[in-house]
Amino acid sequence: MTLRIAVPNKGALSQAATDILRESGYRQRTDSKELALVDHDNDVEFFYLRPRDIALYVGEGTLDVGITGRDLLLDSGAKADEVMNLGFGRSRFHFAGPAGRYSSLEDLRGLRIATSYVGVVEDYLFRHGIDATVTRLDGAVETSIQLGVADVIADVVETGSTLRAAGLATFGDVILDSQAVLITRGGDVSADFDIFRRRVEGVLVARSYVMMDYDIEESHLPEATALAPGREGPTISPLGKAGWVAVRVMVPRANSQRLMDDLYSIGARAILLTDIHACRL
Ligand SMILES: Nc1ncnc2c1ncn2[C@@H]1O[C@H](COP(=O)(O)OP(=O)(O)OP(=O)(O)O)[C@@H](O)[C@H]1O
Numbered sequence: 139m140t141l142r143i144a145v146p147n148k149g150a151l152s153q154a155a156t157d158i159l160r161e162s163g164y165r166q167r168t169d170s171k172e173l174a175l176v177d178h179d180n181d182v183e184f185f186y187l188r189p190r191d192i193a194l195y196v197g198e199g200t201l202d203v204g205i206t207g208r209d210l211l212l213d214s215g216a217k218a219d220e221v222m223n224l225g226f227g228r229s230r231f232h233f234a235g236p237a238g239r240y241s242s243l244e245d246l247r248g249l250r251i252a253t254s255y256v257g258v259v260e261d262y263l264f265r266h267g268i269d270a271t272v273t274r275l276d277g278a279v280e281t282s283i284q285l286g287v288a289d290v291i292a293d294v295v296e297t298g299s300t301l302r303a304a305g306l307a308t309f310g311d312v313i314l315d316s317q318a319v320l321i322t323r324g325g326d327v328s329a330d331f332d333i334f335r336r337r338v339e340g341v342l343v344a345r346s347y348v349m350m351d352y353d354i355e356e357s358h359l360p361e362a363t364a365l366a367p368g369r370e371g372p373t374i375s376p377l378g379k380a381g382w383v384a385v386r387v388m389v390p391r392a393n394s395q396r397l398m399d400d401l402y403s404i405g406a407r408a409i410l411l412t413d414i415h416a417c418r419l
């Protein structure tokens with residue numbers, strides 16, 4: 139059976155989603171007007187849909203897999219499960235009001251809140267025992283306060299520049315931390331999905347890890363291995379120099395420069411970093 143996958147067709151998640159699929163070896167559309175595309179070689183069909191609708195299609199079982207935002211999944215109330223964080227489209231969901239006017243959740247009682255995420259907001263208010271009026275807007279919610287439609291808003295904040303430009307500031311705790319996620323309908327463990335999942339995971343690992351090679355005196359190996367233990371354990375090979383070994387180990391890309399400094403200072407030499415293009419762990 140062809141695996142049917144939903145991909146954001148526009149907006150904040152669209153480009154990064156098609157990038158990760160392309161890196162995973164799948165055909166992707168070249169024209170943003172294409173609505174669907176069959177990748178015959180991999181027996182997969184992609185459907186380009188609004189990220190807000192993707193959770194519904196997957197939750198209903200119409201499509202097998204989807205890429206969407208955690209916030210959109212929660213807001214939809216769809217019965218789909220997150221199976222993997224994808225590491226892009228990160229945002230935080232916040233209440234915001236005119237800078238300096240509100241400071242805590244309690245201030246929300248009786249106010250009018252505008253948002254595109256009614257499900258998330260009503261659920262949060264209910265759980266915190268706050269009574270307020272929630273109004274759904276499709277976008278540009280920041281403007282609603284100035285226009286007198288709402289007292290506060292609840293919206294996605296990434297850099298915060300949209301809020302600042304509107305003279306607004308967040309208050310209260312972060313309502314939720316979001317990022318792009320891979321979703322399926324509960325319990326989908328088909329072999330086709332497993333292959334897809336491993337490919338995407340391979341790309342994520344390749345993005346966040348690098349391969350490190352170095353030579354070191356065998357007597358310093360325990361110290362070096364403690365600094366860089368690798369996923370399974372380092373590969374240690376003989377070196378054409380008495381008492382020395384060659385080591386190969388996967389390390390997180392973040393801080394890899396610091397790790398090179400530390401390894402050098404305990405005697406490692408010829409330390410090399412190489413990008414990983416793809417992998418299966
Ligand atoms: N700067 C950002 N602006 C908007 N959404 C972002 C941003 N950064 C990450 N996201 C995430 O992207 C998803 C929203 O996607 P998108 O912007 O395409 O939806 P939308 O706002 O409903 O659509 P549109 O803006 O095209 O009307 C959410 O999961 C959100 O958390």
Ligand SMILES: O=P(O)(O)OC[C@H]1O[C@H](OP(=O)(O)OP(=O)(O)O)[C@H](O)[C@@H]1O
Pocket residue numbers: 276277278279280293294295296297298299300301
């Ligand atoms: O914190 P920032 O980096 O400024 O990003 C957050 C803004 O981006 C999104 O708007 P979008 O561009 O999707 O427009 P919309 O409100 O019409 O959906 C979101 O709704 C905020 O307005």
Ligand SMILES: [Mg+2]
Pocket residue numbers: 149277
């Ligand atoms: Mg938007």
